[in-house]
Each structure stands twice: as structure tokens, then as C-alpha cells.
Amino acid sequence: MAGFVGAQHEFHDAAFVQNWADRFVPSPPRLALFDMILDRIRRLPVAAPNVLELGLGPGYMARHILQRHPTLQYEGIDFSSVFLDVAKRILGDLQTRVAFTQADLTDPSWPDRLVRSPHAIISTWALHDLGSQQAVADVYARSCETLPKGGILVNGDFIKPDGTEWDYEAGRFEIARHLELLQQAGFTEAASLHHFEPELDNPTAAQNYACLVAVK
Template structure:
């Protein structure tokens, strides 16, 4: 990645890289704030025996936060990285009876047809910007709408390009309003931004500027 571009290159299929990523990004207070926002919405909308799907589960930090707080839901964690899925499986072994793992590419594979339904929520943090383009994010929003089959909530806590920034951002990091527009175009209603975290337009880095975005599934797209 050109240093002038805000973003990062990853080798998520490499075991050492995945382990190092998980250690480097163990949740900070600000990221726990994001997890709490996601959890608050899940508590309000997902029934006690509901089902949550996480896109890009990575090392499993969000899953751990949610599964501990919601002791009777079931969970499906999706990722295309074998080492990330192994790390998540180890971290989440206490919740093994309630969690399934699906190795899939979020853009290319038809994971929305494979996850067991009915799905009450599709959630994700810090993952969809890695898909590399607005079009790929749109594809994944559409697949999420399909997985939800006419009901439920989408929560995406991801890196964005803050309004007013003058720097160049990688293509997967784009404005909140565009995310909300894509959500509406793919079958969601009431799309809104709940919060901007580590907001910094003066000296943004690849680990700053993420939003908590929420939308509800619309019956007729």
C-alpha cells in the first residue's frame, strides 16, 4: 500500500500474520465502545434464542463479547482465513455448542444460502473495508439482506472515510452517507450511523475513523 493512502495490506491467510494481527488489535476501550453499541442493538432486537451471523469473525473478539452477554443465542462466524478461524475457535471454545464456523469468501461465495436460518442479525466489525471496493461492500450488503430473509438487523462497525478528509483512502473506506445509501439500495430501511469512533480528519491512520452503522431489513427490496 502506498504510504500516502490510508489503509493497510493484509496477509490474513498467513498463520503468523493472523496471530500477530490478533495480538496487536486486542480490543481497546474505544473498540469495546463499538462492541457495546453492537451489543445494545442486538439486545433490543434479537430474541433470547435468536441467531446472529458475523462477517469476518477474525480472532473472535466481537463474538466473545456478544456470546458472553447473550447466553442463549446461537452464532455463525464467517471468514475466508483458515488461521483466523482456528484462532477464533480457540478463543471461543467455551461457547462451542452455540457457534458454527463457515469458511467462505464474503464476496464470491453464496454464504447467505448456507447459513442456517432464520437469521436475526448480521454483524461485522473492521472487516468489510478489506473487500476492496464499494461494489464489493454493496454485494455483501445484498447477501446480508438475503440471509436475513425479510426481517432483522444489519450492524456494520467499520472503517470509513470521514467527511472533510483531504487524504486519499483505500477504496474500501468510503463515506458514511454512501454506506447508508448502499444499505437502502440493497433492501434495508432506517439506515443510520450510531457513532463515529476515533474520529480524526487531521492525521488519520489506518486504525482510526470507524463508524457504527445500523439498518433494518425491509420486507420488499
């Protein structure tokens, strides 16, 4: 029997955030997503790119990328000061290359708070929590406005898989719709690179995520 896929979070609560970070230490498939995103950053024709992560969370992806790309500069946005504190602890000495910015992605003025102009905007498992397709579309539009020509957006996020009979929370929707929204936002190229941990019949809230890439 089909059911509902979604999750409730308390990302301003210190105990909840620490427990969440402890439970979601990256698994091999999630590390593979980090590597896929890193590969796209390495393809940029910039020796020392500025990378912006939307929804920094505990900083696992930031640590993975910073350890493997010694010349890039990083900025992480999160609306939760608690998550920013956790990320600083996880990044340790690497945080000297990171700007930590507290901002709410549902506020369209979030690009005004950036410390530096990004060549790449990346995100994982974050934008679905904005709660609607329109909220994701707005972030895509602001990202396109913020990036230079040739800049990239890479979003690894939970999706609603084609063919499922389950209901999904509003922020989790089909890959095809993501690609439509990216094109509407002004990106010239948009594609899905991979669907990770696919599960149609008995999905959990931690399965079914895709790596979406768009070029301005």
C-alpha cells in the same frame, strides 16, 4: 501534508494472523462498539436470536457478545481457515454455541453455506477489506435477502471521514455512501449511530470507524 490510509494483510498466513490478533486486542473504544452492536441485538423481539458475524477474525466480538447474551446462537464466517482456528482458541468453551463457516464474501453464493437463518448480521473492521464499494454493496444486498422482515444488519467498519484531505483505500468510504448502499440493497431504515476515534489531520489505518445499522 496529506497522505494515504490503507493496509495490506496476509490473512492466510498463520504467523501474520497471530501477530495481528495479538496487536488488536480490543481497546476501550472498540469494546464500546461491541456494546453498541450488542444493544441492537438485545432489541430484537426474539428470546434466542441467531447472530451471524461476517468476518469472524480472531473472535473478540463473538466472545464479548456470547458472554453477555446467554441465549443467542452464533455463526461466524471467515475466508481464512487460520482465523477460524484462532477464534476457536479465543472462544474456548463458548464455541459450543458457535458455528464456524469458511466462505468468501466476494462469492455471492456465501448465504447458501449458512448453518442457520440469522435474525441479525453483524460485522466489524472486515468489509472494507473486500476492496471496493461494489463489493460492500453486494454484501449488503445478500444480507438483506438473507434476513427476515425486521432483521438487522449492524456494520462497524472503517470509513473515510468527511472533510479529510487524505486519500483512502477503496473499501473505506463515506458514511453517507454506506447509507445509500444500504437503502439500495432493500433495507427500510439505515442510520449511522456513532463515528469512533475520528481523526482528520493525521489518521492511522486503525482510526475513523462508524457503527452503521439497517433494518429490513
